[in-house]
Amino acid sequence: MAEVLRTEDVSLRKLILLLADLTASIATAIPKSLGRTDKYNVYGEKQEEMDVWANELLTKKLVNSGLVKQVASEEIPQPLTSKRGEFSVTLDPLDGSSNITSNNLMGTIVGIYRNTTLPAKGRNQIAAMYFLYGPYTEAVVALKDGVFIFIPSGTGSGSKRYFCDGKPHMLPENGTIYGIGGLKQKWTPRVQNFVQSLESRGLKLRYGGSFVGDFNQVLYYGGIFAYPELVDAPAGKLRLQFESNPIAFITERAGGRGSTGRASILDVEPTRIDERVPTYVGNIDLISELEETMKM
Numbered sequence: 546m547a548e549v550l551r552t553e554d555v556s557l558r559k560l561i562l563l564l565a566d567l568t569a570s571i572a573t574a575i576p577k578s579l580g581r582t583d584k585y586n587v588y589g590e591k592q593e594e595m596d597v598w599a600n601e602l603l604t605k606k607l608v609n610s611g612l613v614k615q616v617a618s619e620e621i622p623q624p625l626t627s628k629r630g631e632f633s634v635t636l637d638p639l640d641g642s643s644n645i646t647s648n649n650l651m652g653t654i655v656g657i658y659r660n661t662t663l664p665a666k667g668r669n670q671i672a673a674m675y676f677l678y679g680p681y682t683e684a685v686v687a688l689k690d691g692v693f694i695f696i697p698s699g700t701g702s703g704s705k706r707y708f709c710d711g712k713p714h715m716l717p718e719n720g721t722i723y724g725i726g727g728l729k730q731k732w733t734p735r736v737q738n739f740v741q742s743l744e745s746r747g748l749k750l751r752y753g754g755s756f757v758g759d760f761n762q763v764l765y766y767g768g769i770f771a772y773p774e775l776v777d778a779p780a781g782k783l784r785l786q787f788e789s790n791p792i793a794f795i796t797e798r799a800g801g802r803g804s805t806g807r808a809s810i811l812d813v814e815p816t817r818i819d820e821r822v823p824t825y826v827g828n829i830d831l832i833s834e835l836e837e838t839m840k841m
Contacts, residue, residue, distance in 0.1 A: 546707045549686075549693050557672065560612045560632055560657065565684060565706050567606055568653050568676040571599050571639070575651065575678060595645060596620055599638040599653070607634055617663045617818055619787040624663050624818065633658040633665065637787040640675075641755020650758030652677045656791035664815035667790030667803075675757045675791065685764065687798040691715075692764075715800045720767030720828040724752040724759040726782065731775040739838045743769070743831075756783065760792055760826060764799060769827030769835070774806060781823040785815055789824045802832040806839040 546565065550558045575595060600620035607613040614630035617623075619637050635656040644651055657672040658665055674686040684695040684707055691713025698708045723743045725736070732740070744750075751762050759770050772783045783789045793803025793810035803810040803826045813822055825835050 546684075546695055546705075546709065548711055549688075549695075549709050552690065553672075553688060556612055556631060557657070557659075560610070560634075561672070561674070561686065563606070563610060563612070564603075564655060564674070564676075566702055567603055568684075569682065569702075569706060570602060571595075571653060572676070572678045572682045574598065575645065596639050596642050600636070603636055603638050603653070615663055617786060619784055619819075622819075631659055633661050633663050635663065635786045635791065637756075637784075640757050640788070641753075644754055644758075650677065650679050650753055650755045650761075652755060652757030654757060654788055654791050656786070656794065664786050664818045664820070666814060667785070667793055667811035668809075670790065670794045670811075673791035673794040675760075675795070677757050677761055679758070683761070685761070685795060687795040692795055692799040694764075713798075714764070716764065716796075716828055717767035718828075720763070720769060720831055721748060722751045722762055722766050722768040723748045723827075723831075724750065724762070724768075724770045726752070726759075726772035727775050727778075731777055733774055733776055735839050735841060736771075736773045738841075739835055742834070742838070756788055756792065760796075763827050764795075767828050769825060769831040771825040771835075772823070773825065774823040778821075779823075780821040783821060783824045785810070785813060785820045785822045786818055789822055792826055793824075796826040800829070801827055802829050804832050804836055806836060 600618050604616050607616045608625050608627045611629050613632045615633040616625045617635045637654040641651040653676045655674050656670050659671050677683040686693050693709050694714050695707035695709045763770050772781045789810050796803045805822050
């Protein structure tokens, strides 16, 4: 990891390496926690024990790191602030936590801003990443030089925890898979028409119930993932600050695009910290086709 991060400034390197160590603790703790709490997050969703624990671990360590001025998490109603630090960080501490019981994929999503007050436009991010807790823990990091995929080294901490071939990863040109969230009967007619077009060309459905898990397949195989507008939820489900902005940033750095169906996700002017947006991320040609469909 050190070789890829060497062109970044010291403070950003320290922040990314701190996140690498903290998420390693989350990956280790997941098999030990299978219960639910009696608490709900700010969106009215029942919290897993791991949701609460992961949120407290990440937010407290970041606020106390001396690197981070502001931390916003989807598990708490308002951002936390520190007296010191130059970064603002957004977190989905445990994306896909409902998959714990069925032992399916989960992850942590992070957006990083410098000298910026949250909520903020995704275009202002200087880095974004996710850690995928699967058969092994994978780190996907988007920096100014591109998107880098890190796999575990098996030993060490910090920069020695992961290794990478040093080559920026790009989305394959010809996408082969798609995933669409939400109940099919609640998709709008425009979304249904777009999905029919994808299926007619042989794209294969892949959907597992965690944003990072489903997007990671798009990152490797090309295609599109969406949590679209629904007839009873025009803004969809995904949160702009905590989920859509970081993944859209990663997508663009990998040669793709992120869209609300009408414009770039990264250019959305946020009105509140818990704002939701329809979210479509993937290959440029498929996103362009999606936007044309949404005009009909």
